[in-house]
Amino acid sequence: MFSGIIEGMGTVVSIEKDQENVHLTLKCGFTGELKIDQSLSHNGVCLTVVRKEGELYTVTAIKETLLKSNLGLLLIGDEVNLERSMKMDGRLDGHIVQGHVDQTAVCQEVTAADGSWYYTFAYDFDPLKARQGYMTVEKGSVTVNGVSLTVVNSQKNSFQVAIIPYTFEHTNFHAIKKGSVINLEFDIIGKYLSRLAEFSNQGS
Numbered sequence: 001m002f003s004g005i006i007e008g009m010g011t012v013v014s015i016e017k018d019q020e021n022v023h024l025t026l027k028c029g030f031t032g033e034l035k036i037d038q039s040l041s042h043n044g045v046c047l048t049v050v051r052k053e054g055e056l057y058t059v060t061a062i063k064e065t066l067l068k069s070n071l072g073l074l075l076i077g078d079e080v081n082l083e084r085s086m087k088m089d090g091r092l093d094g095h096i097v098q099g100h101v102d103q104t105a106v107c108q109e110v111t112a113a114d115g116s117w118y119y120t121f122a123y124d125f126d127p128l129k130a131r132q133g134y135m136t137v138e139k140g141s142v143t144v145n146g147v148s149l150t151v152v153n154s155q156k157n158s159f160q161v162a163i164i165p166y167t168f169e170h171t172n173f174h175a176i177k178k179g180s181v182i183n184l185e186f187d188i189i190g191k192y193l194s195r196l197a198e199f200s201n202q203g204s
Helices: 063-068 128-131 165-170 188-203
Strands: 008-018 022-028 039-042 045-053 056-061 079-084 103-113 117-121 139-145 145-151 158-164 179-186
Touching: 008 056, 022 045, 063 079, 117 165, 139 158, 145 158
Parallel strands: none
Antiparallel strands: 008 022, 008 079, 022 056, 039 045, 039 079, 045 056, 103 117, 103 179, 117 158, 139 145, 139 179
16 A cells, blocks of 8 residues: 655666566665565556665566556656555555556646646546546545646546646656656545445445
8 A cells, every 4th residue: 555655766777578477677766675575656556576686676567557557658768656655654645545557547738837737637438437436526636657646627537636846856747748648546435435325326
């Protein structure tokens, strides 16, 4: 479990295909603190550290992960948002993030706004999934590339987020532009509430 507060960025240094899997090797500032079998969020995707060597570590993404996320689009040199799992005795500065990406979205527009930026993202809308909580709500929480954010201008198949300079500089938001594919995880609390409402309606 994660909080959506990015610790730092890793740089992809190697991509190795292994049948339907992809082994990603990255370099980051806290590789020395990582352990084999440790969970680590990569652009919002929870992956397991399988190998360490010096400043480098390796994780493996399976076919399902590659289909539902932007990890299969990564190139050598790309920056990836990283977060280690949440400590249960710490503050929850973001929101509850599972590290299970629901789908991807595409950046439609980036607009400067007096020192900050508004990003507009569009995603494929599925009415059935929306009834189960796979949607955004105004002022609700959403995770974009692993970053916990507040939704503004929520529409049926799109939403906006406001990015402050610190987030712009310390995450890979500075590399997101029109046409960029991002990972999207909807709020787990909304999913549970929608599911409970669905079962309640079936029983009435």
